[in-house]
Amino acid sequence: MNNGDIAWMLVSTALVLLMTPALGFFYGGMVRSKNALNTMMMSFVALGPVAVAWALLGYSLAFAPGTPVLGSLTYAGLRGVGLSAQGTIPHLLFMAFQGTFAIVTAALISGAVVERMRFGAYMAFIVLWMLGVYAPVAHWVWGGGFLATAGALDFAGGAVVHVNAAAGALVAALVIGPRKDYGRQAMLPHNVPFTLLGAGLLWFGWFGFNSGSALAASPVAALAFVNTMLAPAATLAMWAAIDLIRGGRVTAIGAATAIVVGLVVVTPAAGYIGPASALALGAIGAVPSYFALILRARTRLDDSLDVVAAHGVGGATGAILTGVFAEAAWSGGPNGLLGGNPGQVLIQIYSVLAVLAYSAAGTFAILKLVALLLPMRISGRVEGMGLDVTDHGEEAYTAGDGAILVSPNDPEPGRSRVAVPAFQEGSRS
Numbered sequence: 001m002n003n004g005d006i007a008w009m010l011v012s013t014a015l016v017l018l019m020t021p022a023l024g025f026f027y028g029g030m031v032r033s034k035n036a037l038n039t040m041m042m043s044f045v046a047l048g049p050v051a052v053a054w055a056l057l058g059y060s061l062a063f064a065p066g067t068p069v070l071g072s073l074t075y076a077g078l079r080g081v082g083l084s085a086q087g088t089i090p091h092l093l094f095m096a097f098q099g100t101f102a103i104v105t106a107a108l109i110s111g112a113v114v115e116r117m118r119f120g121a122y123m124a125f126i127v128l129w130m131l132g133v134y135a136p137v138a139h140w141v142w143g144g145g146f147l148a149t150a151g152a153l154d155f156a157g158g159a160v161v162h163v164n165a166a167a168g169a170l171v172a173a174l175v176i177g178p179r180k181d182y183g184r185q186a187m188l189p190h191n192v193p194f195t196l197l198g199a200g201l202l203w204f205g206w207f208g209f210n211s212g213s214a215l216a217a218s219p220v221a222a223l224a225f226v227n228t229m230l231a232p233a234a235t236l237a238m239w240a241a242i243d244l245i246r247g248g249r250v251t252a253i254g255a256a257t258a259i260v261v262g263l264v265v266v267t268p269a270a271g272y273i274g275p276a277s278a279l280a281l282g283a284i285g286a287v288p289s290y291f292a293l294i295l296r297a298r299t300r301l302d303d304s305l306d307v308v309a310a311h312g313v314g315g316a317t318g319a320i321l322t323g324v325f326a327e328a329a330w331s332g333g334p335n336g337l338l339g340g341n342p343g344q345v346l347i348q349i350y351s352v353l354a355v356l357a358y359s360a361a362g363t364f365a366i367l368k369l370v371a372l373l374l375p376m377r378i379s380g381r382v383e384g385m386g387l388d389v390t391d392h393g394e395e396a397y398t399a400g401d402g403a404i405l406v407s408p409n410d411p412e413p414g415r416s417r418v419a420v421p422a423f424q425e426g427s428r429s
Contacts, residue, residue, distance in 0.1 A: 002088040008217035009089050009097055015208025016100035020047055020107050022205055026198025026256065027111050028396075030305050033190040034386025035115045036396035042110035042119070046126055050106045053127045054099040061135035063098065068146040071139045087215055097212060098138070105161045106130045111305035112169035115187075116179050116383055119391040121376040125366060129168060133362040137164050137355055152351035153326060153333065153344070155224065156213035158268025158319035159355045166312025167359035169303060175367045178302030180380050187304075192252045199256035203232060206263045210270040223330055224270035227278035228263065234282030235262025242290055257310060261289045264314035269322040272333055277325040284321065289313045316352050323348035 024043035031039045060075035075081050078095065086094040106126040113122070140147040141154050154160055181187065189195060210228045214221035239258030240250045265285030266278055273281065292309035303309070323345035326336035335341040370376060378387065388395045 001085050001090065002216070005088040005216040005218075006090065006093065008221065009093050009212060009215065012208035012212025013093065013097045013100055015205045016097070016104065016212065017047075019100075019202055019205035019209065020044070020104045022198050022201030023104060023107055024198070025194045026202060026260070027114065027305055029191040029194030029196075029198065030189040030253065031114055032187060032386070033397055034388055036190060036388065037394055038119065038387035038391055039110070039114045040396075041392060042114060042122060043107040045119075045123060046103045046107040049123055049127045050103045050130050051099055053131055054102045055095075058102055058131050058135045059095050059098065061131065062102075062138040063095075063143045065144070066139070068149065069140065070136050070145075071143055089215065094215070098142075101157060101161060101209075102130050102134055102138070105134055105157070105165050108161075108165035108307060108311060109169045109172060111307040112173040112303045113176050114304045115387065116378055117172075117176055118374065118376055118378055119387070121370055121374040124374060125172075125370050128366045128370065129363060132366055133168060133359050134160075134164060137358065140354070141351070147351050147354065150350065151334065151344070151347050153272055153322050153348065154268045154319065154351065155271040155322075156210045156267045158264070158315045158322065159351050162264050162267065162311040162315025163319065163352055163355050164359045166308045166315060167356050168363040169307035170301075170312065171360050171363040172367060173301060173303045175364065176377055178300060179304070180383055182302045183300065189253060195256045196252055199259045203259055203263060210267060214271055220271045220331060223274075226275055227266050227270045227273065230275055231266035231278040231282030231285070232259045232262030234279045235259070235265065235286045238283045238286035239290060242286070257293070257306070258286060261285060261310050261314045264311055265318035265321070267315070268319045269325060272322055272326040272331045274327055274330045277327065281318065281321050281325060285314060285317045288317050316356075319352050320345060320348050
């Protein structure tokens with residue numbers, strides 16, 4: 001084992017774990033204030049049950065030796081996962097690093113169903129989805145499964161993370177249905193600075209996401225690091241230019257979205273392309289996601305926070321373009337189309353379609369299973385009041401100086417009752 005590699009992977013694991021709270025801020029700022037806490041909790045809660053399920057079963061299904069489609073139960077309960085070497089780092093550390101990917105991927109789906117899905121049903125869904133959809137797909141690509149054998153390139157999760165989560169998000173949005181006011185009233189972001197903060201923290205954490213996927217403090221990690229800096233910069237520049245041409249102004253929500261799209265696009269290619277290609281990839285990747293956002297707004301699909309446009313379209317674009325821009329001179333891997341290997345593009349398309357089809361079918365089956373056990377959709381009355389109080393007994397913002405008092409038996413749970421301090425100073429009332 002190598003101490004430098006161990007140190008880098010410890011840092012990378014912490015950086016990727018930070019991405020889940022960062023996603024909470026990114027998503028939380030874009031919903032209405034009455035659902036801000038609930039939306040953030042949909043990201044934060046993945047840190048608990050998903051991580052436990054990963055340690056008990058998910059890691060084994062993804063990375064234990066098995067068939068071309070699924071790992072065995074060899075590592076169930078982390079049996080045999082200790083301090084022995086996995087490459088140049090401890091096996092236990094490799095498990096933890098991969099676990100942070102499982103956590104944030106499951107949390108991504110929440111962006112399509114916020115403001116209308118019951119929290120208990122959501123918790124059950126993301127655990128089952130991680131075990132039944134994410135873990136098998138991770139095995140296909142990173143655990144020696146059939147997509148790895150086919151030669152699919154996915155450095156840090158274009159198909160495994162982003163296409164996978166977006167397919168699940170699309171199906172979840174369709175099964176649960178739109179919000180009752182969708183298409184009838186504006187649903188504006190309540191806290192744009194939160195979204196900007198989330199985007200910034202996501203970018204910061206993404207250096208561990210992509211560079212850590214080299215699994216060593218190596219030149220490939222440095223390449224992925226630089227590409228993770230350059231591609232989103234190009235996406236942001238292109239996005240801002242399109243905004244200026246179309247509307248004469250650059251929005252903050254658009255800028256935050258552009259950063260995330262750029263990060264998504266470069267994820268599958270980060271360790272396979274040179275910096276010039278990363279700039280091109282980021283600029284090109286802005287276009288399909290930008291116009292996918294516009295198109296979605298004209299449909300009845302209530303993908304609340306545009307998971308499909310940002311992660312699905314962005315992830316698929318990045319995965320396919322990896323087959324165009326991959327350069328053996330940088331990574332030592334196969335060349336892409338520009339290097340005289342057009343077959344790599346077909347392999348990349350195959351991997352995207354395989355993940356898309358399986359994730360959609362698996363998500364649908366899991367949602368139907370959860371619906372048999374738990375109610376998934378909140379009532380229209382609760383939706384009107386907001387989920388912060390009804391699902392959590394708390395509010396993101398309060399109107400008074402005292403504490404919010406919420407009773408499960410409150411006949412008007414949407415009306416917060418404030419305990420006013422006995423002593424008030426001066427003109428405060």
